[in-house]
Amino acid sequence: AVVSTQSTGRTYWRSLRDDRQRELSGKKYNHRRMIIRREIMKRKLKSRQKAISLVNWGSEMKQLFGETLTLDYMSSEEEDNTVESREGPRARVVRRLPLGAKRTRAGDAMLKSNV
Numbered sequence: 001a002v003v004s005t006q007s008t009g010r011t012y013w014r015s016l017r018d019d020r021q022r023e024l025s026g027k028k029y030n031h032r033r034m035i036i037r038r039e040i041m042k043r044k045l046k047s048r049q050k051a052i053s054l055v056n057w058g059s060e061m062k063q064l065f066g067e068t069l070t071l072d073y074m075s076s077e078e079e080d081n082t083v084e085s086r087e088g089p090r091a092r093v094v095r096r097l098p099l100g101a102k103r104t105r106a107g108d109a110m111l112k113s114n115v
Helices: 005-025 028-054 059-068 101-114
Strands: 077-079 092-094
Touching (some): 005 028, 059 101
Antiparallel strands (some): 077 092
């Protein structure tokens, strides 16, 4: 894919402007954390989709699991910032999955049983 220099430059300058605004409003740190969390979720999703494609299932079964393998149905681990101590493992808070979670859990159980 060919990316124009003009659009690349525009994106770069816009990100600098937005970064300054976030710094002034005090939202820069939270924005960075959100971006990092989103990238972790994308990597997890890509890994899970690759695993599904490598499993010896029919196309119907792969399609069924493919429908639930989206960012909307993935749980997210979040750090608990109330813990002041930096020693030992950090506490994690795991949010509940939205609707469709039963389908996802059933799929996870099926994957684990076929391994």
